[in-house]
Amino acid sequence: MIDVVIVKTKEDLNIDSLELGDVHRMHIQVSDNSLGVPWRVPLVIIRGAKPGPIVGITAALHGNELNGISTIFKLINEIDPQELAGTLVLVPISNVPGYLMNQRYFLDGVDLNRVMPGKEKGATSSIYAHFFINKIIRKFNYLLDLHTASHGKVNSLYIRADLDNEDCRTLAYLQNPQIIVKKYDENGTLRGWANDHGIPAITIEIGNPNAFQHSLIDETLEGILNTMRYLKMIPGTIKDMVTDDTTVCDHSYWMYSNRGGIVDVLPDLADEVSKNEIIAKVYDVFGQVKEEIKAKHSGIVIGKNVRPNCDAGTRILHLGVNLMEPNPENIPGHSDYESDSE
Ligand SMILES: [Zn+2]
Incomplete structure (x- = not known):
């Protein structure tokens, strides 16, 4: 028999209230759906026993981009909260309605990653974006946003980052990717909003939609662990930040x-x-x-x-x-x- 912990739903994410040295699972309420009840975003928060930064990792902001979900699940199994310095806030499914409909877009056909930070009194997608940003993303010190190619397309493992921003450049190189594409803070993206608000952020594009591709997932996980070593959240030697295999495109x-x-x-x-x-x-x-x-x-x-x-x-x-x-x-x-x- 497998023990499954009962997951609570909370109005807001209050990291300080969570016990140190433990793994916490919860739903955070965002905007209301047509039943008049809130959409609930699942979070896993690994609260390290030691002090350190808050690193947020988001997946499935496009609801059919699933490799990030498996990356987060594998990361949970790698981390011992007693040994961790700082906090990981893991969001395996960011666009809950899109995930349920197995589609990139939000309920109203809008791309959530074009309307950030949304509006409290706006369109359906915009209200969701507003509460997603304010209740969850705003609490991070760093953000890694996990995506894949869109429908009918395949991707390599590559990074989009503003390489003129020192912190973002470091985050990008720490992933040891095949390709880095220099992208500035595009309007309406989660990455753009985070960078504008002092939260260094990069986008990690992991292969193809609608699938788990374990070799790419494992490479992504290795990059995340490398990032955590660099931020002194876990011990270990940082792997080469730039390899000959990495192609940087402007x-x-x-x-x-x-x-x-x-x-x-x-x-x-x-x-x-x-x-x-x-x-x-x-x-x-x-x-x-x-x-x-x-x-x-x-x-x-x-x-x-x-x-x-x-x-x-x-x-x-x-x-x-x-x-x-x-x-x-x-x-x-x-x-x-x-x-x-x-
Ligand atoms: Zn995407």
């Missing part, structure tokens, strides 16, 4: 098909491609090539489409590039910048 953009048909994307994730290399072919239903899509710059493949049936204007390949180009006006695909996968 920009990234999606390439699109112009024609509809059956698309075959040629390079693999994390492959390097050269300028003018053919990265995808679009076929008609008779097997004839209608379009060859060429890379506009040399770069590295961050993500790609894996759903062959494509309409005209489908996202085909997410390319990380180094342009030394400060003006995003000159970056292809910039108009779709806001709807990127973070």
Whole structure:
């Protein structure tokens, strides 16, 4: 028989009231649903016996991005609260309605990671965002926000971070990722809000949606433990912060098909491609090539489409590039910048 602890629901997260050296599980109430009862966000709080920072880790802010949930579950098993310095606040499911509907978006079809910090008196998603930020995220000293690619796409393990911010750069390098993409504090994202409010934050993109991919999950876990060593929350040697395997990109953009048909994307994730290399072919239903899509710059493949049936204007390949180009006006695909996968 497995013992399961009864989980309490609380109005607010009061970290100081929680006993040191223990693991606490609870729901925090956010906005009301149509039954007139609050949505309840599940939290696991590991309160170390020793003093240290409060590190928050959020997963499934897009409800079908699930690798972060397993990462958090594995982390819980790695940590002994008696040995921990500081507090871990783990949020395995951030977008509760989206998770229940197995979809990226919130109930009202809005992307929660575009409306942060929300409004107390706003749209359905905005009210949820407001209480999520104020009851939970505001209590953190650091934030790691775990995501994946969106539906029909696959991702490598990569980091989005504002590399001009010293703390964010350190957090990014501590993950030892395949790829880091330099992203500034985009409007409406959880990461952007946190950075604007003195909570250094990065986004960790872990593979594909709707799945548990244990090799990527284990790599992500290793990065989180490395971060905790750096913050002196757990003992141990910090692993190399920059390896030769890490590619840092100053920009990234999606390439699109112009024609509809059956698309075959040629390079693999994390492959390097050269300028003018053919990265995808679009076929008609008779097997004839209608379009060859060429890379506009040399770069590295961050993500790609894996759903062959494509309409005209489908996202085909997410390319990380180094342009030394400060003006995003000159970056292809910039108009779709806001709807990127973070
Ligand atoms: Zn996401």
